[in-house]
Amino acid sequence: MSSGVWFPTLGLVIWLCCLGPTQGGKILVVPVDGSHWLSMKILVKELVHRGHEILVLVPETSMLIHGSEKYKTEIYPVPYTKDEQEQKFNKIKEGVFLKEPGITDLFQSVQRFVEFTTILMEGCERLLNNQSLMTRLRGEGFDLLLTDPFLPCGSILAHTFSIPAVFFLRGLPCNLHLRGNRCPSPVSYVPVFSSQNSDLMTFPQRFKNMLMSFLQSFMCKILYAHFDDLVSRKFGDITTYKDLISYGAIWLIRYDFVFEWPRPLLPNMVFVGGINCAKKAPLPADLEEFVDGSGDDGFIVFTLGSMVSNMPEEMAKHFFDAFRQIPQRVLWRYTGVPPNDAPKNVRLMKWLPQNDVLAHPKAKVFITHGGTHGVYEGICNAKWMLQLFADQIENAHRMVVRGIAEKLSVHDVTTEKILDALNKLIQDQSYKEKIVELSQIHLDRPMEPLDLAVFWTEFVIKHKGAAHLRVAAHDLNWIQYHSLDVIGFLLIIVLTVLWVMIKCCLFCTRKCFSKGSSKRK
Amino acid sequence: MSSGVWFPTLGLVIWLCCLGPTQGGKILVVPVDGSHWLSMKILVKELVHRGHEILVLVPETSMLIHGSEKYKTEIYPVPYTKDEQEQKFNKIKEGVFLKEPGITDLFQSVQRFVEFTTILMEGCERLLNNQSLMTRLRGEGFDLLLTDPFLPCGSILAHTFSIPAVFFLRGLPCNLHLRGNRCPSPVSYVPVFSSQNSDLMTFPQRFKNMLMSFLQSFMCKILYAHFDDLVSRKFGDITTYKDLISYGAIWLIRYDFVFEWPRPLLPNMVFVGGINCAKKAPLPADLEEFVDGSGDDGFIVFTLGSMVSNMPEEMAKHFFDAFRQIPQRVLWRYTGVPPNDAPKNVRLMKWLPQNDVLAHPKAKVFITHGGTHGVYEGICNAKWMLQLFADQIENAHRMVVRGIAEKLSVHDVTTEKILDALNKLIQDQSYKEKIVELSQIHLDRPMEPLDLAVFWTEFVIKHKGAAHLRVAAHDLNWIQYHSLDVIGFLLIIVLTVLWVMIKCCLFCTRKCFSKGSSKRK
Known part of the structure; x- marks a missing residue:
C-alpha cells in the first residue's frame, strides 16, 4: 500500500463505522404539555429533519401538543376530561394573582402542584396500564426515549422498555434533577432556587440558604410522594423517582451561565440554554x-x-x-x-x-x-x-x-x-x-444549542447510552457518598489510639507514683 | 423597512460586533519544556494560523522549544547551564528505573520534583527580574497569556500585566489544578491520583482514598512551598500559588472520560483530551x-x-x-x-x-x-x-x-x-x-479538541476573560466554603434551645416536687 493512501482509508472505516451521519434512529418522545413542549418541539422537529423516525405520545386532553406532518403522534386516553384538567390548571394560574406569597402560601403552592400533577399522573398510569398500546410500543424497538422528567411517565417507559433516556428540561421542583443526577451543590455558594440569594452571600444569606436546602429536602418528599408510589409499584427494586431518573443517559438542560449562577456540573449535563431562540421568521x-x-x-x-x-x-x-x-x-x-x-x-x-x-x-x-x-x-x-x-x-x-x-x-x-x-x-x-x-x-458559543442537543441525542442512539459519563456516585448510598462510614471508622481508630495512650500514661503515672510512695514508705 | 430585511441586518451587526472572525489577538505564551510543550505547540500553531500574533518565551537552556517561522520567540537568560538542567532531569529519569517505588520513594520523588522545579524556578525568577524585558513585554499590550501552570512563571506574568490567563495542562501534582479552581472532588467516588483506585471502590479502598487525600493536602504544601514563597514575595495580597492560579479564566484540560473517571466539573474547565492526535502526516x-x-x-x-x-x-x-x-x-x-x-x-x-x-x-x-x-x-x-x-x-x-x-x-x-x-x-x-x-x-465528539481550545482562547480575548464561568467559591475561605461557620451557628442555636428546654423542665420538675413535699409536710 503506498504512502498516504491508507490514511483516508482508515478514516473512512472509522467514519462509516461510527462517526458518519447517524442511521435514522427510532425515538419515542414523551413530552410535558404547555410551555415545556414549545422548546422540546424545536428539538423534535430538528431530529425529524436529520432523518430520525419519531413517535410522540400525546394525552387526549393535550393543550399545546398537536399532530404534525413531520412526526407521528399516538393519542392515548386519560381518565379525566379537558375541562377538569383546565380547572386544575386555572387554579394555579389564578393563584399567582391572588395575593403576595407568604410562608403559608408556599405550602399552598406545594398543594396546588401536587393536586395538578396528581391528575396528570392518573393519565400517566392509564397509559402505562394500556396493555395493547404498551405491547405495540415495545414491538416498535425504539432506540431512545426523549422526555421531560417533570412527569415520570417517560422515565418509567424507558426503564420498562430498557432503552436509554435523554432528558430535556430547565430544572425540576426542589432541584430533583441535581439530586437525581448526584450533582454536588455546595450550599455556601450555590443559591437554593427561590431563596433570592445570588452566588455571593453574606453570613445570614448563607444561613438562610442552608435552612432552605433542608426545607427543600423535606419538600421533595411531599412533592414527589405520588411519583415515588407509582415508581415503587412498577419496579420493586427502584423505590423513588429520584433513583429512577438517575438512569438518565444525557441531561439536556436549558441553562446558560449568563443567566444561571456558575456551579459544579457533571459530565452528562449538556447546556442548551437559548435553544428556543434558534430560529426566527419574518413578521406577518x-x-x-x-x-x-x-x-x-x-x-x-x-x-x-x-x-x-x-x-x-x-x-x-x-x-x-x-x-x-x-x-x-x-x-x-x-x-x-x-x-x-x-x-x-x-x-x-x-x-x-x-x-x-x-x-x-x-x-x-x-x-x-x-x-x-x-x-x-x-x-x-x-x-x-x-x-x-x-x-x-x-x-x-x-x-x-x-x-x-x-x-x-x-x-x-x-x-x-x-x-x-x-x-x-x-x-x-x-x-x-x-x-x-x-x-x-x-x-458566542462553540456550538449552537440545537446542534448540541441533536449531537448528544444521536450519540446516545449510536452508543446505546453514555455510560462513560455517568459518575459512580450513583452506586453509593447517602452514608457512603458523604464518606460518613469512613469518617466514623477513622474516628473509632483515633479515639481507640487516644484511649490506649491515655490508659498507658495513667498506668505509667500510677506505677511511678506507687514506686515513689513505696520508696517514701 | 420592509419585512425580512432587518433580520440579516441585525444579525450582521451582532456578527461584526462580537461573533465574527476574531481580530488577531496578541498572545504571550509561557510554555513548559519537554512533552508539555509538544501538545501546547499544536494549539500555538493553530492560533497563528487563525491570525493571532504570538510571542513564546523560551529559556536559553530549552530542550524542545525551538524557534519557528510561524511565531516569534524571546529567548531569556537563566542562571544555570543546559548541562546542570539535564543532570537534574536525568536524575528523575534514572530514578524510575532504579527500584520498585515504596513509601520512602514517594518522599524521594517529592524531593526530586522539588529539586528539579527549584532550578527551573531560578530561571523563572531571573526572567521576572529582567526589568528591560518586563518593560518591553508590558509595552506590547498582550490580550492574553497562554501558559502551562506546571510552573508559576506564566501565572505571575499574567497577574503582573493584568491580562487574563488561559491554562493548558493535563493536571498538576497533588491535584492543585482542581484545588486551585475549587472543583469539588468527593473522595467517595473520585479516586485520588496514584491511589490505583477506580471510581468504584470498596470500603477499604475508600478508606485508603481518604487517607491519600489527606496525604496529598500535606504533600501540596511541600511540593509548592517554593512556588508559594515566590508568589507571596511578588504579590503581598496573594500568598499561595493555589490562590494565584484561581484567577485562571479558562482551563484547557487534556481530559476525556474514556480515559478519566467521570467526576464533577466546573463551567470554566474545557476538555481537550486527544488534542495531540489532531493531525496526521504520511510516513517517510x-x-x-x-x-x-x-x-x-x-x-x-x-x-x-x-x-x-x-x-x-x-x-x-x-x-x-x-x-x-x-x-x-x-x-x-x-x-x-x-x-x-x-x-x-x-x-x-x-x-x-x-x-x-x-x-x-x-x-x-x-x-x-x-x-x-x-x-x-x-x-x-x-x-x-x-x-x-x-x-x-x-x-x-x-x-x-x-x-x-x-x-x-x-x-x-x-x-x-x-x-x-x-x-x-x-x-x-x-x-x-x-x-x-x-x-x-x-x-465521536461535538467538536474537535483543537477547535474547542482555539474557540475558548479567542473567547477570552474577545470578552477579556470569562468571568461568568468563575464560581463564587473563590471568594470564600475554607471554613465558609464548607459552611462550618453556619453549621457551628446552627449547633449553638440547637444546643441553646435544648439547654433552655432542659432548664425549664428541671425548673418545673423541681417546682412540682417542692410543692409535693411542702404539701406532704
Missing part, C-alpha cells in the same frame, strides 16, 4: 406595519408566557392607563376584555410570535412574567426587561442583579409604578449596555 | 516501506515518551530477546547501544513520528510508558497497549481496568513476561474490541 405584514410605524420611540412587547394570557381587570386597567401616557407602541398578548377607551398605541393579540417580535430592532422593552423561555429570548435578542413577577420570583431577582431588568410584583401594580419602571428602563443606558454585553457572551 | 518513505513489509503479522510501536529514549542495558536485552521470538516487526525509539546480534525485525530510531506510525493499519500493539500523550494517541488510533510503567502507575492501572492494556513494571521485566504479555495482547480479541469501542466514543 400587519404586525410588521404596526411595529415599523412606532418610529424612533420603538415599541414594547408584553406577554405573560404561553399559558397565561389574562389578568384581573383592575390590574389590566393600570397597564392601559400607563401605556396611554408613553410615546412607545405596545404589542400585548391579552385575551381579557379591553376597556372602551383603550389607548391607540396598544395592539392586543391572542397569540404573539414572541421571539420574532423581540428580534425586531425597534423593540425597546420586554414586559415578561420571567419564565425562562422569555428570559432567554430577551437575552439572545438583547432586549432588557420589566419582569412582572408572581411565580417566577427567582428569575426576576436574578435579572435585576445582572442589571438587565427592573422587577414589579403583580401584587403591587399601579399606573405610577409601571410608568416609573418603563421610563427608567428606556432612559437609563446602563440596561442596554449590560444586556448587549450579556447577549454577546450568550451568543 | 523508508519507514513506510519497513512497516508495510510487516505483512499480516503487523508491527509493534515501542516508545517511552518524548523525554526517555534509553533504558538500562540489562533491561533492553530482555526486549531484544523477546522481539527475536515474535513474527511482528518492531519500531523502537531507542538511543542505547544495541547488541551485536540485534534481531532483524527490529528497527531502532532516535525519534519516531509516534501518532503517524500508530495510525498505520498494520500497527498491532503500542508499548508505551503510559504518559497521557501516548495513551490518547493509542486510543484515537484504536491501538491497544502494553504499558511498561514506572512513574505512570496510575495511567497503566486505568488502561488495564478499561480492558485495553496489559501492564508490566519496569522493575519486573523478563523476556518471558514480555512474550506472555505480547502474545496475550495479539491473540485475545477482547483488547481489540474494547479499544475500538473506546476509540469510537472518544472520536
Whole structure:
C-alpha cells in the first residue's frame, strides 16, 4: 500500500463505522404539555429533519401538543376530561394573582402542584396500564426515549422498555434533577432556587440558604410522594423517582451561565440554554406595519408566557392607563376584555410570535412574567426587561442583579409604578449596555444549542447510552457518598489510639507514683 | 423597512460586533519544556494560523522549544547551564528505573520534583527580574497569556500585566489544578491520583482514598512551598500559588472520560483530551516501506515518551530477546547501544513520528510508558497497549481496568513476561474490541479538541476573560466554603434551645416536687 493512501482509508472505516451521519434512529418522545413542549418541539422537529423516525405520545386532553406532518403522534386516553384538567390548571394560574406569597402560601403552592400533577399522573398510569398500546410500543424497538422528567411517565417507559433516556428540561421542583443526577451543590455558594440569594452571600444569606436546602429536602418528599408510589409499584427494586431518573443517559438542560449562577456540573449535563431562540421568521405584514410605524420611540412587547394570557381587570386597567401616557407602541398578548377607551398605541393579540417580535430592532422593552423561555429570548435578542413577577420570583431577582431588568410584583401594580419602571428602563443606558454585553457572551458559543442537543441525542442512539459519563456516585448510598462510614471508622481508630495512650500514661503515672510512695514508705 | 430585511441586518451587526472572525489577538505564551510543550505547540500553531500574533518565551537552556517561522520567540537568560538542567532531569529519569517505588520513594520523588522545579524556578525568577524585558513585554499590550501552570512563571506574568490567563495542562501534582479552581472532588467516588483506585471502590479502598487525600493536602504544601514563597514575595495580597492560579479564566484540560473517571466539573474547565492526535502526516518513505513489509503479522510501536529514549542495558536485552521470538516487526525509539546480534525485525530510531506510525493499519500493539500523550494517541488510533510503567502507575492501572492494556513494571521485566504479555495482547480479541469501542466514543465528539481550545482562547480575548464561568467559591475561605461557620451557628442555636428546654423542665420538675413535699409536710 503506498504512502498516504491508507490514511483516508482508515478514516473512512472509522467514519462509516461510527462517526458518519447517524442511521435514522427510532425515538419515542414523551413530552410535558404547555410551555415545556414549545422548546422540546424545536428539538423534535430538528431530529425529524436529520432523518430520525419519531413517535410522540400525546394525552387526549393535550393543550399545546398537536399532530404534525413531520412526526407521528399516538393519542392515548386519560381518565379525566379537558375541562377538569383546565380547572386544575386555572387554579394555579389564578393563584399567582391572588395575593403576595407568604410562608403559608408556599405550602399552598406545594398543594396546588401536587393536586395538578396528581391528575396528570392518573393519565400517566392509564397509559402505562394500556396493555395493547404498551405491547405495540415495545414491538416498535425504539432506540431512545426523549422526555421531560417533570412527569415520570417517560422515565418509567424507558426503564420498562430498557432503552436509554435523554432528558430535556430547565430544572425540576426542589432541584430533583441535581439530586437525581448526584450533582454536588455546595450550599455556601450555590443559591437554593427561590431563596433570592445570588452566588455571593453574606453570613445570614448563607444561613438562610442552608435552612432552605433542608426545607427543600423535606419538600421533595411531599412533592414527589405520588411519583415515588407509582415508581415503587412498577419496579420493586427502584423505590423513588429520584433513583429512577438517575438512569438518565444525557441531561439536556436549558441553562446558560449568563443567566444561571456558575456551579459544579457533571459530565452528562449538556447546556442548551437559548435553544428556543434558534430560529426566527419574518413578521406577518400587519404586525410588521404596526411595529415599523412606532418610529424612533420603538415599541414594547408584553406577554405573560404561553399559558397565561389574562389578568384581573383592575390590574389590566393600570397597564392601559400607563401605556396611554408613553410615546412607545405596545404589542400585548391579552385575551381579557379591553376597556372602551383603550389607548391607540396598544395592539392586543391572542397569540404573539414572541421571539420574532423581540428580534425586531425597534423593540425597546420586554414586559415578561420571567419564565425562562422569555428570559432567554430577551437575552439572545438583547432586549432588557420589566419582569412582572408572581411565580417566577427567582428569575426576576436574578435579572435585576445582572442589571438587565427592573422587577414589579403583580401584587403591587399601579399606573405610577409601571410608568416609573418603563421610563427608567428606556432612559437609563446602563440596561442596554449590560444586556448587549450579556447577549454577546450568550451568543458566542462553540456550538449552537440545537446542534448540541441533536449531537448528544444521536450519540446516545449510536452508543446505546453514555455510560462513560455517568459518575459512580450513583452506586453509593447517602452514608457512603458523604464518606460518613469512613469518617466514623477513622474516628473509632483515633479515639481507640487516644484511649490506649491515655490508659498507658495513667498506668505509667500510677506505677511511678506507687514506686515513689513505696520508696517514701 | 420592509419585512425580512432587518433580520440579516441585525444579525450582521451582532456578527461584526462580537461573533465574527476574531481580530488577531496578541498572545504571550509561557510554555513548559519537554512533552508539555509538544501538545501546547499544536494549539500555538493553530492560533497563528487563525491570525493571532504570538510571542513564546523560551529559556536559553530549552530542550524542545525551538524557534519557528510561524511565531516569534524571546529567548531569556537563566542562571544555570543546559548541562546542570539535564543532570537534574536525568536524575528523575534514572530514578524510575532504579527500584520498585515504596513509601520512602514517594518522599524521594517529592524531593526530586522539588529539586528539579527549584532550578527551573531560578530561571523563572531571573526572567521576572529582567526589568528591560518586563518593560518591553508590558509595552506590547498582550490580550492574553497562554501558559502551562506546571510552573508559576506564566501565572505571575499574567497577574503582573493584568491580562487574563488561559491554562493548558493535563493536571498538576497533588491535584492543585482542581484545588486551585475549587472543583469539588468527593473522595467517595473520585479516586485520588496514584491511589490505583477506580471510581468504584470498596470500603477499604475508600478508606485508603481518604487517607491519600489527606496525604496529598500535606504533600501540596511541600511540593509548592517554593512556588508559594515566590508568589507571596511578588504579590503581598496573594500568598499561595493555589490562590494565584484561581484567577485562571479558562482551563484547557487534556481530559476525556474514556480515559478519566467521570467526576464533577466546573463551567470554566474545557476538555481537550486527544488534542495531540489532531493531525496526521504520511510516513517517510523508508519507514513506510519497513512497516508495510510487516505483512499480516503487523508491527509493534515501542516508545517511552518524548523525554526517555534509553533504558538500562540489562533491561533492553530482555526486549531484544523477546522481539527475536515474535513474527511482528518492531519500531523502537531507542538511543542505547544495541547488541551485536540485534534481531532483524527490529528497527531502532532516535525519534519516531509516534501518532503517524500508530495510525498505520498494520500497527498491532503500542508499548508505551503510559504518559497521557501516548495513551490518547493509542486510543484515537484504536491501538491497544502494553504499558511498561514506572512513574505512570496510575495511567497503566486505568488502561488495564478499561480492558485495553496489559501492564508490566519496569522493575519486573523478563523476556518471558514480555512474550506472555505480547502474545496475550495479539491473540485475545477482547483488547481489540474494547479499544475500538473506546476509540469510537472518544472520536465521536461535538467538536474537535483543537477547535474547542482555539474557540475558548479567542473567547477570552474577545470578552477579556470569562468571568461568568468563575464560581463564587473563590471568594470564600475554607471554613465558609464548607459552611462550618453556619453549621457551628446552627449547633449553638440547637444546643441553646435544648439547654433552655432542659432548664425549664428541671425548673418545673423541681417546682412540682417542692410543692409535693411542702404539701406532704
